[in-house]
Amino acid sequence: MELQQLDRYAKALIKEAGRKIRHSLTYELVIESKADANDLVTNMDKEIEQFFIEHIRKDYVGHAILGEEGFGDDLLSLNGYVWMLDPIDGTMNFIHQQRNFAISLGIFKDGIGVFGYIYDVMNDELYSAQKGHGAYLNDEPIPVLESTTISKAIIGMNASWVVPNRHIENEGLIRLVKDVRGIRSYGSAALELAYVSTGRIDAYMSMRLSPWDVAGGVVIAEEVGAVATNLKGQPLKFLGQDTFIVARKSLHDSLLANYITLK
Numbered sequence: 001m002e003l004q005q006l007d008r009y010a011k012a013l014i015k016e017a018g019r020k021i022r023h024s025l026t027y028e029l030v031i032e033s034k035a036d037a038n039d040l041v042t043n044m045d046k047e048i049e050q051f052f053i054e055h056i057r058k059d060y061v062g063h064a065i066l067g068e069e070g071f072g073d074d075l076l077s078l079n080g081y082v083w084m085l086d087p088i089d090g091t092m093n094f095i096h097q098q099r100n101f102a103i104s105l106g107i108f109k110d111g112i113g114v115f116g117y118i119y120d121v122m123n124d125e126l127y128s129a130q131k132g133h134g135a136y137l138n139d140e141p142i143p144v145l146e147s148t149t150i151s152k153a154i155i156g157m158n159a160s161w162v163v164p165n166r167h168i169e170n171e172g173l174i175r176l177v178k179d180v181r182g183i184r185s186y187g188s189a190a191l192e193l194a195y196v197s198t199g200r201i202d203a204y205m206s207m208r209l210s211p212w213d214v215a216g217g218v219v220i221a222e223e224v225g226a227v228a229t230n231l232k233g234q235p236l237k238f239l240g241q242d243t244f245i246v247a248r249k250s251l252h253d254s255l256l257a258n259y260i261t262l263k
């Protein structure tokens with residue numbers, strides 16, 4: 001298969017899906033809760049996932065699809081081509097703000113990320129990368145990240161980190177909040193990965209993410225020299241949920257060694 005053709009195809013689908021989402025803002029959304037009252041999903045999350053799946057199943061027979069809203073395949077392995085799709089990452093922002101959400105897509109082959117895409121729909125900004133070929137924001141190459149220190153770092157993380165929880169010791173997190181330059185919480189894992197990749201923030205971490213939240217972003221982040229693992233420092237499996245951290249290597253290692261103590 002011609003990889004450049006696959007890249008063009010994926011980008012065209014993403015742009016078309018983005019147009020559909022922007023257009024949908026003129027209509028009233030149907031909003032439902034999933035696992036809990038604040039875990040939201042709309043008709044557009046479902047429609048956009050189905051839009052991708054219909055096209056991929058027709059044009060790339062044999063490729064598997066892993067999508068948040070469950071219209072894709074139930075996968076036990078990552079053999080062959082697998083499209084990991086989050087049709088709207090940051091659904092709460094989509095509903096409340098009509099911005100700060102993204103389409104997140106990773107195309108993997110035999111468990112290795114080949115293409116990554118994050119589309120900031122309202123800003124018409126497409127972050128993309130092909131493994132080994134660098135990362136782009138629209139048509140501009142994204143420079144490789146320079147190293148930084150904790151004291152100059154802005155860290156993306158969720159406010160739930162400061163609530164005592166069963167995953168991580170609070171003591172290290174309190175020290176972290178004091179030691180870093182700033183903390184940000186954007187509410188879209190995919191956009192936070194895009195921001196780490198472009199140096200707008202220096203790290204992003206989460207206690208629970210799924211493959212479709214990070215698949216595209218990890219391909220992009222690795223192309224600019226960032227490292228992504230779970231909070232134990234282990235490689236990501238992209239099958240099932242896990243903890244997550246992404247940052248350039250020195251910062252990643254320092255965060256795990258000095259601030260994140262798993263219970």
Ligand code: 2AM
Nearest residue numbers: 039088089090091092187188189190209
């Ligand atoms: P989503 O908007 O696609 O659900 C919010 O901090 C980030 O965490 C978003 O990227 C959100 O993705 C993701 N997330 C993953 N699991 C979630 C859950 N159960 N409830 C809310 N957000 C979740």
Ligand code: CA
Nearest residue numbers: 040041068091
């Ligand atoms: Ca969701």
Ligand code: CA
Nearest residue numbers: 086089090213
């Ligand atoms: Ca998501």
Ligand code: CA
Nearest residue numbers: 068086088089
């Ligand atoms: Ca989603």
